[in-house]
Amino acid sequence: MIALVDYGAGNLRSVRNALDTLEVESVIATTPQELAGADAIVFPGVGAAAPAMAALRGRRMDRALIDAIRRGTPFLGICLGLQLLFERSAEDGATCLGILSGTVDRLETAEKLPHVGWNTVDAVAPHPVTAGLEGKAMYFTHSYVVAPQDRSVVAGQTTHGVPFVSAVAVDTLVGVQFHPERSGSAGLGLLGNFVRFANQERARAAQADHSLP
C-alpha cells in the first residue's frame, strides 16, 4: 500500500487519480502511524514551505517521514515534496526536513517566473525510477529550486535560462521538481516505475527478513 502524505493543504487528488489509473492502491496518510506502516510513500506538495512544515509538525508527521526514509521505505517527493527534503527554504525562511543537505533557492534566471509549462529533463542518472526519463518533457510549475550540497544525488537537470536540478535520487529516495501526475503518459511512466521499484524493494526486504537466523 502506498501512503500519500496529507498535510492538509496539498492537492492529493491528481496523484491518487494517477495511481488509480495504474491500478495501484493508495491511502491518504494523516498520522505518523500510517507513514510508519507504509510500503512506500508519495509526498506531493504545492504552495509554500513554511505552512507545509508547520502542518507536518502539527501532525507529528515530520519525524515519521524522516524515520521512514532513513529505514529505506521507497519515497517519491513531488515539487514541494522534493524541496522539503532539504535543510532550508529561502522562499519563507522555513526550516525543512533536512534529510538531504542543501537549500531551496529562488531560480536565478532572466526568463519568466514562475517556470510554468513543459520542459525537458536531461542528464538523467541511472535509477529504476528515472528509467526512460531522459529527454522527456514534463510539466513544471514553481519558482524555487533545490541546491543539493552533494552533487551525487542529482538525477536530472532542466534548463530555464539556467540549468537547475529537476530530479534527485539516492537509494530508495527519489524527488522530482516536475509533476508526473500532470505530465501525461511520460508522467504515468515515471509513477509506474516508482510502483514497480517499491514492489521490488518490498519483496527484497521480505526475503532479507526470511534469511535472518
Next chain:
Amino acid sequence: MLLKRIIPCLDVAGGRVVKGIHFRQLRDQGDPVVMARAYSDQGADELVFLDIEAAPQQRATLVDIVERTARSVFIPFTVGGGIRDVDEIRTLLRAGADKVSIQTAAVQRPALITEAARLYGSQCIVVAIDAKRETDAGWRVYTHGGRQVTDLDAIGWAMDAERRGAGEILLTSIDADGTQNGYDLPLTRAVANAVQIPVIASGGAGHPKDLAAVLTEGQADAALAASIFHEGVFPIADTKRYLREHGVPVR
C-alpha cells in the same frame, strides 16, 4: 528549454461543450470529458474549461465535469467562468482542477487575487483579461463576457494582477475573438512585455500560422484556441507539427 503550450478551450454550457458566436447560436460539440481525454491523447499541453453560463445553479454540473476529467486526464486543466469567491475556488480545486481562472470578480474586487494566491498558491490563480482596442494608445478591459466596459487599461491591469499574486494571465482580444483572422499581436506583445508571469494568448486563431505568430512575434507563452481544434480542420498533432517546422519549440 521551456516549450510553448497549446491549449484547447472547451466552452461548457448545460454539461456539454458548445460553440457559438458571441454567446448566440450555440452548437453542441460533444461531451466535455470525452473531448478532454481526446485532446490530451492528441498532444494538448493543457486544457481550459470555460463555464459560459456561469449560473450558480449549474455549478454542480461543472464540478461533476471537473471530477470526472481529473480521473482520466493527466495534463493540467484550468476552470473558469463566473467564479466569485475563494469558496468556489476551493470547491473546483478540490474537485481536481489544477488552476482556476478569475475575471469579472477580480476586477470588481482585486483583493480576491491576493486572498486566493495566499490560500492556494499563485500557481493555480489565472487572471483572465478581456481587452478591446480603444485608441491607438491602448486597450481597455471589459467584463461580463465582453459586455461591460471598465475604466482599466489592459496593460496596467495585467501588471496589477501580477503584483497581487496572479500566476498567469489569460489574455483575450475582443476585437480578434471569433474572427479566425489571427491573434491581436500588438496587444499580446505589450502585455507579455509588461509582466514577468506567463501570458496565454486567446482569440482569433484560424490557422496554425496564427499560433506560430502569437508564440513568436506576439511573445506569448501559450496559445489558446477553440474552433480550429473542435472543427477538426487542424488537429492538435498537425498544428504542433506545423509549429515545430516553423521553429516554435513544442512538446
